Amino acid sequence: xxxxxxxxxxxxxxxxxxxxxxxxxxxxxxxxxxxxxxxxxxxxxxxxxxxxxxxxxxxxxxxxxxxxxxxxxxxxxxxxxxxxxxxxxxxxxxxxxxxxxxxxxxxxxxxxxxxxxxxxxxxxxxxxxxxxxxxxxxxxxxxxxxxxxxxxxxxxxxxxxxxxxxxxxxxxxxxxxxxxxxxxxxxxxxxxxxxxxxxxxxxxxxxxxxxxxxxxxxxxxxxxxxxxxxxxxxxxxxxxxxxxxxxxxxxxxxxxxxxxxxxxxxxxxxxxxxxxxxxxxxxxxxxxxxxxxxxxxxxxxxxxxxxxxxxxxxxxxxxxxxxxxxxxxxxxxxxxxxxxxxxxxxxxxxxxxxx
Amino acid sequence: xxxxxxxxxxxxxxxxxxxxxxxxxxxxxxxxxxxxxxxxxxxxxxxxxxxxxxxxxxxxxxxxxxxxxxxxxxxxxxxxxxxxxxxxxxxxxxxxxxxxxxxxxxxxxxxxxxxxxxxxxxxxxxxxxxxxxxxxxxxxxxxxxxxxxxxxxxxxxxxxxxxxxxxxxxxxxxxxxxxxxxxxxxxxxxxxxxxxxxxxxxxxxxxxxxxxxxxxxxxxxxxxxxxxxxxxxxxxxxxxxxxxxxxxxxxxxxxxxxxxxxxxxxxxxxxxxxxxxxxxxxxxxxxxxxxxxxxxxxxxxxxxxxxxxxxxxxxxxxxxxxxxxxxxxxxxxxxx
Numbered sequence: 001x002x003x004x005x006x007x008x009x010x011x012x013x014x015x016x017x018x019x020x021x022x023x024x025x026x027x028x029x030x031x032x033x034x035x036x037x038x039x040x041x042x043x044x045x046x047x048x049x050x051x052x053x054x055x056x057x058x059x060x061x062x063x064x065x066x067x068x069x070x071x072x073x074x075x076x077x078x079x080x081x082x083x084x085x086x087x088x089x090x091x092x093x094x095x096x097x098x099x100x101x102x103x104x105x106x107x108x109x110x111x112x113x114x115x116x117x118x119x120x121x122x123x124x125x126x127x128x129x130x131x132x133x134x135x136x137x138x139x140x141x142x143x144x145x146x147x148x149x150x151x152x153x154x155x156x157x158x159x160x161x162x163x164x165x166x167x168x169x170x171x172x173x174x175x176x177x178x179x180x181x182x183x184x185x186x187x188x189x190x191x192x193x194x195x196x197x198x199x200x201x202x203x204x205x206x207x208x209x210x211x212x213x214x215x216x217x218x219x220x221x222x223x224x225x226x227x228x229x230x231x232x233x234x235x236x237x238x239x240x241x242x243x244x245x246x247x248x249x250x251x252x253x254x255x256x257x258x259x260x261x262x263x264x265x266x267x268x269x270x271x272x273x274x275x276x277x278x279x280x281x282x283x284x285x286x287x288x289x290x291x292x293x294x295x296x297x298x299x300x301x302x303x304x305x306x307x308x309x310x311x312x313x314x315x316x317x318x319x320x321x322x323x324x325x326x327x328x329x330x331x332x333x334x335x336x337x338x339x340x341x342x343x344x345x346x347x348x349x350x351x352x353x354x355x
Numbered sequence: 356x357x358x359x360x361x362x363x364x365x366x367x368x369x370x371x372x373x374x375x376x377x378x379x380x381x382x383x384x385x386x387x388x389x390x391x392x393x394x395x396x397x398x399x400x401x402x403x404x405x406x407x408x409x410x411x412x413x414x415x416x417x418x419x420x421x422x423x424x425x426x427x428x429x430x431x432x433x434x435x436x437x438x439x440x441x442x443x444x445x446x447x448x449x450x451x452x453x454x455x456x457x458x459x460x461x462x463x464x465x466x467x468x469x470x471x472x473x474x475x476x477x478x479x480x481x482x483x484x485x486x487x488x489x490x491x492x493x494x495x496x497x498x499x500x501x502x503x504x505x506x507x508x509x510x511x512x513x514x515x516x517x518x519x520x521x522x523x524x525x526x527x528x529x530x531x532x533x534x535x536x537x538x539x540x541x542x543x544x545x546x547x548x549x550x551x552x553x554x555x556x557x558x559x560x561x562x563x564x565x566x567x568x569x570x571x572x573x574x575x576x577x578x579x580x581x582x583x584x585x586x587x588x589x590x591x592x593x594x595x596x597x598x599x600x601x602x603x604x605x606x607x608x609x610x611x612x613x614x615x616x617x618x619x620x621x622x623x624x625x626x627x628x629x630x631x632x633x634x635x636x637x638x639x640x641x642x643x644x645x646x647x648x649x650x651x652x653x654x655x656x657x658x659x660x661x662x663x664x665x666x667x668x669x670x671x672x673x674x675x676x677x678x679x680x681x682x683x684x685x686x687x688x689x690x691x
Binding site for chain 2: 131
């Protein structure tokens with residue numbers, strides 16, 4: 001595939017990746033309506049968030065808890081710029097640039113401080129820093145709007161009332177929502193391709209070498225701290241883009257949509273279930289996750305009510321729709337044990353000729 | 356050189372007192388900014404109590420990591436579990452807790468702590484067998500599996516105990532404060548400090564005066580060497596993991612009575628502080644964990660008084676400063 005020396009292997013896998021991508025590309029026409037478009041935009045954002053996380057988790061072999069923080073920095077950057085400066089593209093650019101600068105500096109600081117001794121420090125430090133960032137974001141309410149967040153106006157062409165052309169195209173009115181969706185989609189595709197280019201560059205190979213055997217990589221002359229820190233910064237930039245696009249789509253930024261711990265868990269689940277170290281996995285993982293999130297809750301609700309009617313103890317609580325993370329968590333553990341290569345690994349096994 | 360010296364053991368390593376003095380330094384530096392002496396005493400007592408509670412939670416985490424390189428992200432769930440066990444024991448006995456009698460209330464606390472030790476130890480065993488064992492030696496998978504385990508455990512707690520906070524009042528005689536001149540020191544904080552100190556002394560004695568403690572310390576220093584000498588360190592590790600879970604439970608009980616409420620998300624929040632503590636203290640070091648827990652407790656309370664919104668940021672700054680000074684923590688262990 002484009003920009004990559006390593007296309008996805010296996011017919012089913014190729015077909016699936018192409019199908020998901022096509023479905024996303026044509027989503028406004030295939031699935032008209034407000035909710036399906038929301039789901040499609042969420043898949044795009046999670047695919048990018050997952051792909052940038054995969055750079056760390058799958059390629060560099062590092063677990064970060066701060067990925068949602070960088071996502072939040074991007075969201076708040078664009079959101080607060082539009083809130084403060086009014087709806088203009090200049091504000092979007094300024095917010096994105098500020099978000100990228102803050103993210104990169106934070107990632108650089110975290111990387112330089114925590115990667116000097118042991119990679120495990122990195123995981124703990126990212127957890128602490130992102131927790132502190134969450135507390136700050138909700139405490140500094142004069143800036144961030146606290147728990148309520150900020151709603152803001154987006155540039156005119158992205159507003160729902162805007163009409164791109166007066167006629168309908170393929171039976172769908174082309175309005176601001178559709179333009180916004182394509183902005184999100186194109187943004188995600190561009191950054192995804194950039195990430196693909198990065199992991200298939202010599203730099204990406206060195207990351208894999210460090211993941212497999214840090215001592216050997218160091219003995220060969222690669223500076224581990226430099227490579228790992230750079231990977232952290234690049235992944236942070238990717239998450240910042242995802243956050244900025246998400247804020248533009250939602251026209252709102254707040255702790256629930258930009259910084260919640262459940263987003264971090266979702267990112268982990270997307271990457272692990274999709275397949276670590278493939279990038280494509282994130283697309284499949286995101287599609288599966290967002291769809292599951294939307295329909296699993298309905299299913300759980302039905303089971304919970306049924307169990308409640310049958311008078312069974314405990315089960316209604318376990319199957320309560322709010323407990324969907326429980327089932328996702330179980331799936332996550334099982335994926336870690338039995339399918340570490342995720343969906344991509346399971347699907348590309350069939351005609352796996354090259355090692 | 357006298358003859359005795361030849362038979363004597365290796366020269367003892369020089370004890371390193373500088374890091375142990377850091378809490379004192381922090382207290383002295385901050386004192387002028389606090390303003391009144393009475394507030395300073397109150398805050399320091401509160402910081403010590405918080406430090407002791409965090410130490411109780413973090414000590415197990417640091418030993419478990421030291422021995423098997425297992426960083427247990429599920430540790431927070433045991434803290435929450437301990438707190439819920441406390442509600443199970445103390446809420447039905449609430450009428451006893453109303454009586455203002457020290458022996459009775461101490462017995463109640465002891466009962467709650469014992470229950471937490473047993474329950475958390477058992478669940479620690481289950482967690483270790485189900486979640487940790489299948490991925491021994493695979494670093495990345497271990498982290499991911501314990502993260503998954505912590506998600507599932509937290510959600511199970513929600514499912515079992517409901518999503519709402521449970522109020523938990525401390526027994527009658529622990530309420531109120533001792534008054535020293537102008538300074539008021541809450542009684543419960545003294546109780547928590549004493550329990551934490553007992554845990555520290557007990558742990559230190561167990562590690563330094565018993566054969567199992569010797570093996571644990573040796574395992575933390577160099578696991579492979581202990582294995583090469585014929586000890587089944589994986590069995591020893593199960594015990595340490597269970598003890599760590601029990602200690603987390605004890606910390607959870609203490610913290611729940613301190614905050615007077617219980618919620619399944621408290622474990623995750625406290626785990627952040629635990630991580631800061633074990634990084635600052637030096638991974639695997641119980642003494643370092645003790646000192647850094649006091650540091651974190653003091654700084655949290657001082658910062659909470661001076662700039663309420665910045666308490667957690669202050670502790671991150673502490674971590675940064677310590678890592679700049681000693682990149683492997685205050686008391687580095689072995690080759691880490």
